[in-house]
Amino acid sequence: LSVRALEKIGASQPYFESTFAAGFGHDSNAFRAPDKPYTDVSQDPAEAVDPVEQSGSYVPIRIGATYFNPVSDRSTFIASYRHRGDYYTDKALDNADETDHRLRLGMERALGDGKSSSQQFSYSAELRTHAETNFDRDDGLDRFDEGVSIADRFDYNGIGVRAELKNRVGRNRYEITGGYTVRDYEDVATASSYDLSAYWLRGALKIPLARTTRLEIGYQHYVRSFDERRARDENGEASAANPALEYQYGMLELGLRHRVSKSVVTELVYSLTNREDKFVGYNDYSKDKISFETTVEFSDNFAAQLEIDYRDQQYDNAFAFDDPAQPSKEYEEFQVAVSALYRFTDQLSLRADIKQEDIDSSDPRGEYDRLRAGMSIYWEF
Numbered sequence: 001l002s003v004r005a006l007e008k009i010g011a012s013q014p015y016f017e018s019t020f021a022a023g024f025g026h027d028s029n030a031f032r033a034p035d036k037p038y039t040d041v042s043q044d045p046a047e048a049v050d051p052v053e054q055s056g057s058y059v060p061i062r063i064g065a066t067y068f069n070p071v072s073d074r075s076t077f078i079a080s081y082r083h084r085g086d087y088y089t090d091k092a093l094d095n096a097d098e099t100d101h102r103l104r105l106g107m108e109r110a111l112g113d114g115k116s117s118s119q120q121f122s123y124s125a126e127l128r129t130h131a132e133t134n135f136d137r138d139d140g141l142d143r144f145d146e147g148v149s150i151a152d153r154f155d156y157n158g159i160g161v162r163a164e165l166k167n168r169v170g171r172n173r174y175e176i177t178g179g180y181t182v183r184d185y186e187d188v189a190t191a192s193s194y195d196l197s198a199y200w201l202r203g204a205l206k207i208p209l210a211r212t213t214r215l216e217i218g219y220q221h222y223v224r225s226f227d228e229r230r231a232r233d234e235n236g237e238a239s240a241a242n243p244a245l246e247y248q249y250g251m252l253e254l255g256l257r258h259r260v261s262k263s264v265v266t267e268l269v270y271s272l273t274n275r276e277d278k279f280v281g282y283n284d285y286s287k288d289k290i291s292f293e294t295t296v297e298f299s300d301n302f303a304a305q306l307e308i309d310y311r312d313q314q315y316d317n318a319f320a321f322d323d324p325a326q327p328s329k330e331y332e333e334f335q336v337a338v339s340a341l342y343r344f345t346d347q348l349s350l351r352a353d354i355k356q357e358d359i360d361s362s363d364p365r366g367e368y369d370r371l372r373a374g375m376s377i378y379w380e381f
Helices: 002-006 092-094
Strands: 016-027 038-040 047-049 054-068 074-089 097-111 122-134 156-169 172-185 196-210 213-230 244-259 264-277 284-295 304-317 328-343 347-359 369-379
Touching: 002 038, 038 054, 054 092, 054 369
Parallel strands: none
Antiparallel strands: 016 054, 016 369, 038 047, 054 074, 074 097, 097 122, 122 156, 156 172, 172 196, 196 213, 213 244, 244 264, 264 284, 284 304, 304 328, 328 347, 347 369
């Protein structure tokens, strides 16, 4: 009866898609340890620290499953599940394990002629759970506060909603995305909770400049409000008398996408992010980021991708170690990632990835070098 009803209203049949990936990788610096000794002036008295870079193997697991149930010729109910996890094989690196689960339920409605993925409206609710260890990056061990472990401080459960509109005005395409989420972090005995609520709104316009070239202009406004975490004053002190921390972000993006040939596509993106600390502006920053990406399809079965990112992040009012006697806080990042995918069949693929990160900072606790390389088998059903 349900099949006949769907046929009457012109809807297609329900269907299911899933992906499972498992592999093996090597991490040269699992805990992102600083790359040279330093003096930690945040301690009283200041102490010399000699960080230990710890390398080892890990198993990346990726699971995705999506159920599509058309309820009319233009509307589809969608339920999806995603799992991402990195599991280190060496017991000494267990604290570097990280897992994330997300369940999303929503609807998607086709617009325009009903045939283009660039003309649709969707909305969904989301449940999420995330687990990672709050470790000391110098040695990878649990962090402690007043003698009590706060290793679980970064674990959280989240719930949220989001909506997205994609449509066209003439030859130009536009997208509007917004959402709201609440995260409930693990409570720890001696430190304030990281519980927060956040909302965002993003708009983007995609303008064709030529048959093979497209310009994209985007802007995003994002707000994070913490329940208990205290804002810092002009001297970097997070006193209990200070109000709860709230950050507001504004991000402008400019992107240029060009198809060099039938098999080569390149994209260059520049973004400028300004963050405002709503108390006294201690953690205000401006961040410039440039990303270059090129994808090459050597054949129907083999493709490779190169991505290069550069980030320069400057804090107007914050200090290294949150100490007014230290220089202003700043970060500089250079990252190169290369991936290759070989498809044996429509269902079975082999993917190789390698990524190098180099972080420099005026706060030596944030400096590190890291190389991750791995290979995974993907099954699609």
